[in-house]
Amino acid sequence: xxxxxxxxxIAQEIPDGETDWTRIRPGVSCAAVALEGMGDPRTTADPRxxxxxxxxxxxxxTRDGASHLVDALQEAVRDGYTLVTWNGVGFxxxxxxxxxxxxxxxxxLAMASVDMMFxxxxxxxxxxxxxxxxxxxGLEGKAKSVKGEGGQPVEVSGKDAPRLWQAGQYxxxxxxxxxxxxxxxxxxxECRKLGYLAWTxxxxxxxxxxxxxxxxxxxECLKLPEPDTSWMSDPPTRVRYVxxxxxxxxxxx
Numbered sequence: 001x002x003x004x005x006x007x008x009x010i011a012q013e014i015p016d017g018e019t020d021w022t023r024i025r026p027g028v029s030c031a032a033v034a035l036e037g038m039g040d041p042r043t044t045a046d047p048r049x050x051x052x053x054x055x056x057x058x059x060x061x062t063r064d065g066a067s068h069l070v071d072a073l074q075e076a077v078r079d080g081y082t083l084v085t086w087n088g089v090g091f092x093x094x095x096x097x098x099x100x101x102x103x104x105x106x107x108x109l110a111m112a113s114v115d116m117m118f119x120x121x122x123x124x125x126x127x128x129x130x131x132x133x134x135x136x137x138g139l140e141g142k143a144k145s146v147k148g149e150g151g152q153p154v155e156v157s158g159k160d161a162p163r164l165w166q167a168g169q170y171x172x173x174x175x176x177x178x179x180x181x182x183x184x185x186x187x188x189x190e191c192r193k194l195g196y197l198a199w200t201x202x203x204x205x206x207x208x209x210x211x212x213x214x215x216x217x218x219x220e221c222l223k224l225p226e227p228d229t230s231w232m233s234d235p236p237t238r239v240r241y242v243x244x245x246x247x248x249x250x251x252x253x
Contacts, residue, residue, distance in 0.1 A: 001080055001081065001082045002036040002037060002082070003035075003081060003083075003084045003114070003185060003188050003189065004033055004034065004035050004036065004073075004076045004081035004082065004083050004084065004185075005034040005041075005084050005181040005182075005184040005185035005188065006031070006032075006033050006073060006083050006084070006085050006088060006092065006113075006181065006184075007031065007032055007085065007086075007088075007092060007177055007180045007181045007184060008028050008029075008030070008031040008069075008092045008095060008177070009028075009029045009030050009031070009161045009162070009165065009173055009177050010026035010027060010028065010029060010095060010161070010162050011026060011027040011028065011029035011058055011059055011060035011061075011162055011165055011166070012026040012027055012060070012162055012166075013026070013159075013162040013163060014026060025098065026060075026095065026162065027055070027058055027060025027061065027095075027099055028060055028061045028065075028066050028069070028095060028096060028099045029059065029060060029061070029161070029162065029165040029173060030043060030046065030061075030170075030173060030174050030177050031043070031044050031069050031096075031177065032044075032174070032177040032178045032181040033072065033073070034178075034181040034182050034184070034185040035076065035081060036081070036185060036189070040178070041178040041181045041182055042072075043174045043177060043178050044061070044065075044069065044174075046170035046171075046174060047059055047170065048170065050065075053065030053068070059165060060099065061099060063099065063100060063101050066096060066099035066100035066102075067100045067101070067102060069096065070096065070100050070102050070105055070106065070109070073109055074105065074109065077109065077112065082112070082113065082114055082217070083109060083112070083113035083114070084113065084114040084115075084116065084184065084215070085113060085115050085116070085117075085184065086115070086116055086117045086133070086184050086187075087115065087117040087118065087130075088110065088115045088118075089110050089113070089115040089118045089241050090115075090117075090118065090240070090242075093106050093107075093109060093110035093113075094106070094110075094244040097244065107245045110218055110245070111217065111218050111219040111245075112218070113217060114188065114215040114216070114217055114218070115218050115221075116133070116184075116187065116188060116191070116197070116215060117130070117133075118218055118221055118241060119209075119215055119216055119221050120197065120209050121236075121238075121241070122221040122222070122224045122227070122238065123209060123224060123227060124209065125226075125227035125228070125229040125232070125235055125236075126229075126232070126236070127236065128199060130142060130180075130183070130184070130187075132199045132200070133187055133197060133199050134183055134186075134187055135199070135200075136197070136198045136199030136200055136207075137187060137191065137194075137197065137198055137199075139183065139186055139187060139190060140183065140186075141183075142157075142179070142180065142183060143156065143175075143176055143179040143183075144156070144157070146172050146175035146176050146179060147171065147175055149168075149169060149170075149171050149172070154169060154172040156172055156173070161173050161176055161177075188215065191211060191215070192211075192214055192215065195210065195211050195212065195214075196208050196209060196210050196211055197209040197211065218242075222238065222242070226238075
């Protein structure tokens with residue numbers, strides 16, 4: 001099945017050290033979807049183009065705006081695409097569920113999606129940054145600079161995106177989100193072609209995740225045997241990524 005990479009950016013910053021984003025309720029600022037074989041990614045609008053879809057105070061998508069995004073993802077699935085993300089199960093889908101109020105639909109989308117990071121986590125027991133995976137596979141790393149308002153270059157990262165959005169740098173954040181999904185799709189396709197994901201650890205060790213059957217949807221990853229994490233002092237658990245599915249997150253107005 002063809003792939004459709006999906007990514008969101010958030011509207012409010014999450015403070016350093018905060019491990020529970022639900023206390024912040026950051027909201028969705030924008031999103032992008034890259035369809036395999038279909039050229040440039042599709043992005044959501046910005047508050048200047050569709051002001052009615054954004055909260056005038058937080059500049060996040062309203063419930064209706066986020067709901068339109070859920071509709072678009074469901075349409076892609078109906079068209080035969082498999083959604084693919086990097087940490088979508090643990091972040092993008094629960095944030096979207098909270099913002100749209102469509103918890104059940106987002107759970108179904110997440111469980112049927114391919115979350116490459118979650119697949120790796122379920123096998124190895126530890127997370128991995130997207131940039132590390134891209135570099136490990138010999139692909140272009142995450143964008144460090146994009147075109148902002150007026151075509152001027154803007155330095156940006158995932159951490160910077162909420163601040164830039166609040167400052168009105170909508171073009172920069174949309175470009176950054178589009179670059180992320182473009183790279184996410186490229187990574188998924190490269191791993192599918194080669195049959196593995198490779199990366200280098202912080203200690204300089206070369207690692208590989210073999211993918212003899214390709215990427216697994218999240219629901220199948222949850223059936224995999226638990227990895228040995230006895231070497232870790234405080235190993236994360238799968239519950240951390242999927243606990244939101246068991247109960248609706250507080251919905252926003």
